[in-house]
Amino acid sequence: MNVLVCRWDRVTLEAVLDRGARVTLVFDEWEAANRGVDQKLLDRVDNYYVIRSFDALDELAQLAVDIRSTGVKIDRLLSLSEFSQFGAAYLAQLLGLALPAVETSVLMRDKRAMKDRARQAGIPCARFVSMSTRDIEGAVRRAEQELGFPVVVKPAAGLGSVDTSKVEDAEQLTAVLQEAGSGAGVRFLMAEEVVNGDEFHVDAVWADGKAKVFGVSRYLRPRMAVTTPGHDNGSILLPREHEAALYEEMENLHERINLAFDITDEITHLEVFRRADGELWFSEIATRFAGAAVPESFGPRAADLRELWIETVLGEGRELPAKTSPYPYVGWINLAPAEAGRILEEPSDESISRFPYVLKTFRSRPAGSEIEELHPSVWCLLLVIGADSEAQFRERAAELEAALLPAYVMGK
Structure with missing residues (x-):
């Protein structure tokens, strides 16, 4: 079996190789510099690529073409981290694989889409509002009117509890959104009601x-x-x-x-x-x-x-x-x-x-x-x-x- 592995993880990679699979490995520059990548383990894979980012669609498209040009037909794609989900699904589609699906990657990564889908299915979960740094005043007003305070604020496509905080009032929420929007481009966030227990x-x-x-x-x-x-x-x-x-x-x-x-x-x-x-x-x-x-x-x-x-x-x-x-x-x-x-x-x-x-x-x-x-x-x-x-x-x-x-x- 030919397996495409997205992101570096020693235990997973060893498990795949030890079971006789042929491996194409893709990881990014940050991992190359910070994950202690083992050259002996790299020597066991058929091919590997170091890319700028799993969010760089132009690079992923070229990568897919290069993999296809080798004549290797990928049978299974494994995405090993939160931040490779979008890119892995894009690669899978370009390589003709059903999984992981692009729609599923959005549902798994964008917490607004995730909560929407859960609510549509009648699964109990917290109420939320979608916010963007393009309209901070409107976002604060919607959160106050629809949820009240306190609320939990998190990036729409964040990771775990990173950049997630409990916000007590409109002034604090305004400050959080202003900080999130201090860079270039629009940032998308969500505020949801606090669930205790x-x-x-x-x-x-x-x-x-x-x-x-x-x-x-x-x-x-x-x-x-x-x-x-x-x-x-x-x-x-x-x-x-x-x-x-x-x-x-x-x-x-x-x-x-x-x-x-x-x-x-x-x-x-x-x-x-x-x-x-x-x-x-x-x-x-x-x-x-x-x-x-x-x-x-x-x-x-x-x-x-x-x-x-x-x-x-x-x-x-x-x-x-x-x-x-x-x-x-x-x-x-x-x-x-x-x-x-x-x-x-x-x-x-x-x-x-x-x-x-x-x-x-x-x-x-x-x-x-x-x-x-x-x-x-x-x-x-x-x-x-x-x-x-x-x-x-x-x-x-x-x-x-x-x-x-x-x-x-x-x-x-």
């Missing part, structure tokens, strides 16, 4: 409309309530055997969502709130694997979520053997500095090894890295940890924060 994410792999992998995780605290990236920033993968009723609710909701968005053969990352009245409300969905250490959290009980996905895509129906985990509750936390700047010192491997329930360690921003702006998705030191209960998981997360966060030293 526990926040969950559901990570699944689908084949012919059936879930091959399905995991429900609870965030330690809702993403919008994370005030610093190194505190209460993580999630717990809940065991089905202890949470059967919750899993059944989530499966029923996901079935409705899949029908609304025509999801049949994808990997998905869904975010859901349970409100105070007990009702589950749709927040967002993406046809990509989750960030942080969510994929690795599946490892102690099965395999990395990315490996499970690729096994479904390329494994001809084989099942990866289940593992016996010493912990029924596994999840991840993020430890990070509480201020921007250059990381001069960070927690050592030796200090982490004192906690036997830490199962894996990942350093996304090691010493020497720059943090320009703090937000919940500033991944620095990601730890996969295990526990016997959800309460114990939270206790261990707090213990790790208290012991390891003081080791961070920041400079300029």
Whole structure:
């Protein structure tokens, strides 16, 4: 099978190559400079291209022509990140592939289109208004009249909680829109009503409309309530055997969502709130694997979520053997500095090894890295940890924060 992989991700790329696929790889200049691209792994692919951006349609069109000129017929295209979704769908259309579809890429990336589709299907979700920096006064007026304050403001096609904020009044919303519109061109944003309650994410792999992998995780605290990236920033993968009723609710909701968005053969990352009245409300969905250490959290009980996905895509129906985990509750936390700047010192491997329930360690921003702006998705030191209960998981997360966060030293 000939597979076109969009974006650099070591685990996914190794999984595809190890299953015998022939790979054409495309990644952008930012990744080439910042992702630690491994030349030995590059040597295993058939061909690779470094492009300016997955948003540069002229370059993607030339790329498609070049791929076709090699005589290689691409059988499957895999888009590995949020920011490659639009470009990957465009490439797929130029290469004669049904998936990923352009319309689906818009539904997955533009949160206004996503919420519209969910509401049309009768799926409970937050009310919203569309805004642009071309008419700031009108946008503020519509948000105040249709939603009231406070509201959550986010880019229409943003990523997770980046550039997302809770806005308390018209004056603050005006300032947010003015800042967003300070550059060239028009920026599109959305304001939506605040939804309170526990926040969950559901990570699944689908084949012919059936879930091959399905995991429900609870965030330690809702993403919008994370005030610093190194505190209460993580999630717990809940065991089905202890949470059967919750899993059944989530499966029923996901079935409705899949029908609304025509999801049949994808990997998905869904975010859901349970409100105070007990009702589950749709927040967002993406046809990509989750960030942080969510994929690795599946490892102690099965395999990395990315490996499970690729096994479904390329494994001809084989099942990866289940593992016996010493912990029924596994999840991840993020430890990070509480201020921007250059990381001069960070927690050592030796200090982490004192906690036997830490199962894996990942350093996304090691010493020497720059943090320009703090937000919940500033991944620095990601730890996969295990526990016997959800309460114990939270206790261990707090213990790790208290012991390891003081080791961070920041400079300029």
